[in-house]
Amino acid sequence: MEITLTHYLVLSSVLFAIGLIGVMRRKNLLMLFFATEILLNATNIAFAAISHYIGDLSGQMFAFFIIAIAASEVAIGLGLLIVWYKRTGKIDLDQMNSMRG
Amino acid sequence: MELYLYIALFAPLVGSLFSALFTATPKASITGYVASGLLFTSFVSSAILLSYVTGGHTVHVEMMTWMATGDLYIPFGFVVDQVSVVMMMVVTIVSTVVHVYSIGYMDHDKGFNRFFAWLSAFVFSMMILVMSDNFAGLFIGWEGVGLCSWGLIGFWYHKESATWAANEAFIMNRIADLGMLIGIFLLYWNVGSLQYDVVFSEIGNLPLNIVTWIGIFLFIGAMGKSAQFPLHTWLADAMEGPTPVSALIHAATMVTAGVYLVIRAHPIYDLIPDVGYFIASLGAFVAMFAGTMALVNRDMKRIIAYSTLSQLGYMFVAAGLGAYWVALFHLMAHAFFKALLFLGAGNVMHAMSDELDPVKMGGLHKVMKGTAVLMILASVALAGIWPFAGFFSKDKILEVAFSSEHYILWGTLWITAGLTAFYSFRLIMLAFFGEARYKNFGFHPHEAYRFMLIAMSPLAVLALIAGWFENDFIRLVTTLLPGFHFHTHHVELILIAVTSLMALGGIATAIIMYRNGPLSRKWEERFCYKVLINQYYIPKFYEEVFSKPYKELSRLAWKEIDVKIVDATVDMIANTIYKTGESTRDIQNGNLSSMLRWMVIGLVVLMALAVAFTIGYNAVNA
Amino acid sequence: MFEAVAFYLFAALTIGMFTITVMTSQALYAITAMAAGMIFISAFFFILGADFLGAIQIIVYTGAVMALYAFGMMFFDTTRNVVEKRTNPQIVFVLGVLAAVMVVAIFVAPIVSNNIEALYPINPTVGNSQAVGMVLFTKYLVPFEVAAVMLLVAMIGGIVLAGKKMDKSLTLMDEEEIAMMQRIHNRHQEKGEH
Numbered sequence: 001m002e003i004t005l006t007h008y009l010v011l012s013s014v015l016f017a018i019g020l021i022g023v024m025r026r027k028n029l030l031m032l033f034f035a036t037e038i039l040l041n042a043t044n045i046a047f048a049a050i051s052h053y054i055g056d057l058s059g060q061m062f063a064f065f066i067i068a069i070a071a072s073e074v075a076i077g078l079g080l081l082i083v084w085y086k087r088t089g090k091i092d093l094d095q096m097n098s099m100r101g
Numbered sequence: 102m103e104l105y106l107y108i109a110l111f112a113p114l115v116g117s118l119f120s121a122l123f124t125a126t127p128k129a130s131i132t133g134y135v136a137s138g139l140l141f142t143s144f145v146s147s148a149i150l151l152s153y154v155t156g157g158h159t160v161h162v163e164m165m166t167w168m169a170t171g172d173l174y175i176p177f178g179f180v181v182d183q184v185s186v187v188m189m190m191v192v193t194i195v196s197t198v199v200h201v202y203s204i205g206y207m208d209h210d211k212g213f214n215r216f217f218a219w220l221s222a223f224v225f226s227m228m229i230l231v232m233s234d235n236f237a238g239l240f241i242g243w244e245g246v247g248l249c250s251w252g253l254i255g256f257w258y259h260k261e262s263a264t265w266a267a268n269e270a271f272i273m274n275r276i277a278d279l280g281m282l283i284g285i286f287l288l289y290w291n292v293g294s295l296q297y298d299v300v301f302s303e304i305g306n307l308p309l310n311i312v313t314w315i316g317i318f319l320f321i322g323a324m325g326k327s328a329q330f331p332l333h334t335w336l337a338d339a340m341e342g343p344t345p346v347s348a349l350i351h352a353a354t355m356v357t358a359g360v361y362l363v364i365r366a367h368p369i370y371d372l373i374p375d376v377g378y379f380i381a382s383l384g385a386f387v388a389m390f391a392g393t394m395a396l397v398n399r400d401m402k403r404i405i406a407y408s409t410l411s412q413l414g415y416m417f418v419a420a421g422l423g424a425y426w427v428a429l430f431h432l433m434a435h436a437f438f439k440a441l442l443f444l445g446a447g448n449v450m451h452a453m454s455d456e457l458d459p460v461k462m463g464g465l466h467k468v469m470k471g472t473a474v475l476m477i478l479a480s481v482a483l484a485g486i487w488p489f490a491g492f493f494s495k496d497k498i499l500e501v502a503f504s505s506e507h508y509i510l511w512g513t514l515w516i517t518a519g520l521t522a523f524y525s526f527r528l529i530m531l532a533f534f535g536e537a538r539y540k541n542f543g544f545h546p547h548e549a550y551r552f553m554l555i556a557m558s559p560l561a562v563l564a565l566i567a568g569w570f571e572n573d574f575i576r577l578v579t580t581l582l583p584g585f586h587f588h589t590h591h592v593e594l595i596l597i598a599v600t601s602l603m604a605l606g607g608i609a610t611a612i613i614m615y616r617n618g619p620l621s622r623k624w625e626e627r628f629c630y631k632v633l634i635n636q637y638y639i640p641k642f643y644e645e646v647f648s649k650p651y652k653e654l655s656r657l658a659w660k661e662i663d664v665k666i667v668d669a670t671v672d673m674i675a676n677t678i679y680k681t682g683e684s685t686r687d688i689q690n691g692n693l694s695s696m697l698r699w700m701v702i703g704l705v706v707l708m709a710l711a712v713a714f715t716i717g718y719n720a721v722n723a
Numbered sequence: 724m725f726e727a728v729a730f731y732l733f734a735a736l737t738i739g740m741f742t743i744t745v746m747t748s749q750a751l752y753a754i755t756a757m758a759a760g761m762i763f764i765s766a767f768f769f770i771l772g773a774d775f776l777g778a779i780q781i782i783v784y785t786g787a788v789m790a791l792y793a794f795g796m797m798f799f800d801t802t803r804n805v806v807e808k809r810t811n812p813q814i815v816f817v818l819g820v821l822a823a824v825m826v827v828a829i830f831v832a833p834i835v836s837n838n839i840e841a842l843y844p845i846n847p848t849v850g851n852s853q854a855v856g857m858v859l860f861t862k863y864l865v866p867f868e869v870a871a872v873m874l875l876v877a878m879i880g881g882i883v884l885a886g887k888k889m890d891k892s893l894t895l896m897d898e899e900e901i902a903m904m905q906r907i908h909n910r911h912q913e914k915g916e917h
Contacts, residue, residue, distance in 0.1 A: 011767075016826060041764050044780075048773050052772055066778060075881035081795065092809060
């Protein structure tokens with residue numbers, strides 16, 4: 001049984017959906033960040049798979065840059081989170097409602 | 102010569118702008134000197150142009166394009182021809198005198214700089230009005246003088262009556278200007294151009310009824326500016342402004358713009374003698390009507406204002422009967438002596454601490470010799486006594502009326518000539534002769550500054566001699582304006598004698614009646630006195646017939662239409678939006694988690710759209 | 724055959740791990756499961772012949788990112804049970820499933836994949852790392868440098884945000900509080916001078 005690109009893309013989609021569920025479900029900001037990592041990884045799989053099946057290295061390059069972005073995002077995100085935590089003592093999404101209209 | 106044209110036109114503007122720079126600062130005499138100096142420059146340029154035009158040339162320049170869209174082409178063009186150069190001379194002479202005079206008159210006024218800014222701006226507008234070579238430019242000047250007139254009547258804006266009078270003048274003129282604008286539109290509609298030369302060469306090809314309408318509408322505009330019945334009430338109220346303004350704007354220049362318009366548009370009025378006859382009749386009526394109101398009035402400036410109205414009536418009689426050059430001649434002569442009269446009244450006013458009732462004066466000639474002499478001179482000229490300017494011009498108008506066999510007009514004007522002489526000398530007698538009643542009221546009159554009197558003297562000289570140049574004047578203006586054929590050579594001397602007798606009779610009556618001061622109270626009880634002092638109840642009539650119903654209508658519109666329909670509609674729209682906002686406010690609840698959900702929902706919708714469109718696209722292409 | 728077995732095995736493991744990450748209420752479980760999931764994902768990269776990417780995945784994610792999160796967890800004291808308020812959990816799953824279906828529909832339907840040609844074909848004669856290096860430092864040199872700068876910025880930003888005293892926000896205070904702070908500050912300075 002041959003494993004085709006479609007298999008990988010379906011896997012990627014499923015992981016992406018799990019990430020989305022996490023994003024919507026989580027209220028704790030740290031856990032929310034985990035879910036965003038899952039989203040990024042799901043796309044990485046898709047990129048790598050497409051790169052392999054089409055025979056083009058560009059997909060892998062994009063995956064690299066996504067990893068770099070993910071690393072930056074974690075650094076900045078955690079920094080902001082620490083500032084917020086120092087000020088309020090909480091990292092609960094439901095309590096961040098200063099933007100209430 | 103173009104250079105002189107531009108200097109004559111723009112020097113007042115420069116003066117105005119220069120003075121306008123200082124409007125927010127305390128009095129700076131330099132504004133008065135600069136503005137007067139620039140006006141004198143303008144006057145010199147006009148004089149040079151006059152000598153050039155006398156040689157049979159005209160100057161016509163097109164400064165720049167103003168409007169050019171489709172078939173519409175209106176340039177900023179200026180023309181100096183025999184008619185406009187006369188007007189330019191009148192305007193610049195009188196305004197130079199008035200400017201110099203105002204340096205003294207407005208000496209103690211807080212708005213000194215502002216006054217000169219407005220006054221010079223007025224002269225600039227007036228110059229545009231008379232020099233424009235098309236109706237659109239004339240209209241700009243027309244509106245410009247209206248605006249400056251508004252600013253100057255309401256110059257003492259802290260006085261309720263002044264602002265009211267300013268608004269009245271402005272609004273009445275707007276009503277009339279609408280008529281004029283319609284006339285201009287009709288012209289453009291039918292001729293396709295607003296240039297004088299094009300219009301006047303084409304006008305003969307138009308159907309007569311259209312020309313009639315054009316003439317009527319243009320004359321409505323002229324009626325407003327020249328305060329002809331029934332739009333005359335503003336002129337008397339306009340006396341709220343400073344006296345130099347009354348002299349310049351409401352006697353010598355602006356109010357004659359209507360006459361100028363009729364003269365300028367003479368090819369139109371030549372085609373429609375019926376309208377011309379109407380104009381003449383209205384003029385004669387106003388001459389008499391205003392003259393009678395001046396008989397009893399107890400406000401020095403209003404008396405002179407009514408006399409202005411009356412003299413404007415004379416001019417319209419001449420213009421309406423086709424004797425355009427006579428109208429222009431009287432316009433010029435009148436400008437000189439009427440401005441002089443006003444400036445003299447200004448001196449008296451100053452001396453009497455702004456008291457205007459001549460009954461409270463009396464015997465002023467002892468303390469104000471110079472002013473008294475100048476005013477008597479102007480009054481004699483106004484009454485039309487040989488050899489003063491008024492004699493020549495007014496006499497010609499009577500002759501015109503007689504010669505065109507409109508004897509009723511002639512009779513009216515003849516009686517009015519007597520009235521004119523009477524009220525002029527009533528004023529003189531009350532103010533300058535008799536016992537010194539002012540002492541009872543605690544006034545301490547004093548003569549005006551010497552330089553003010555000197556500034557007035559050119560006008561006095563002109564009031565005296567302007568009539569002597571009648572033949573030169575005729576030669577100059579009849580190159581452009583049609584001549585008028587008098588058929589009265591056989592009775593000319595009789596006419597002159599009759600008219601002069603009437604004027605002399607008026608003077609004599611006035612002197613005899615008022616030699617002992619004002620008349621007794623008994624006179625004021627009479628019906629005709631009451632009618633006259635209340636201006637024939639016309640302001641009251643306007644109040645009842647126009648103002649009150651309008652007020653009621655406005656109140657109705659406010660209570661019923663505005664509040665119940667317009668406001669309600671607007672409120673409803675606002676409320677709907679407000680309620681929508683209130684009910685959708687939950688979207689902006691600031692909860693990031695639900696925002697993330699909305700984001701995912703958006704993502705799903707977009708992807709669904711992408712899928713749907715792709716399927717549809719493939720299906721269509723397949 | 725071997726490939727298929729490996730794919731299904733790692734697919735099941737990855738999905739399982741990530742599901743735990745998303746669903747558990749124990750923060751420690753979540754981070755552990757995610758670290759495991761990251762490593763399993765690198766297995767796909769190896770299967771797909773992207774050796775270098777797989778190595779990076781392990782080093783960067785499981786090494787660096789997870790370590791950062793672990794520090795963060797310790798800082799925020801979330802090692803205990805994470806209490807979260809749930810609202811409408813059904814909608815969340817429905818939306819997730821719908822999104823998955825859509826993505827699959829887009830990928831599987833031959834919309835884009837048919838007409839793609841390889842711009843940088845994988846050269847079989849050299850190894851993956853070498854090939855990646857060649858492309859990365861020629862065609863993608865500028866993005867590479869930009870990414871490096873971005874990482875530097877992120878590093879400095881992270882240090883500043885976490886290290887600086889930023890427990891007060893001027894924008895969230897009203898004017899009186901700011902004025903009071905200013906007075907306190909001035910008083911401190913005066914004391915310092917004397």
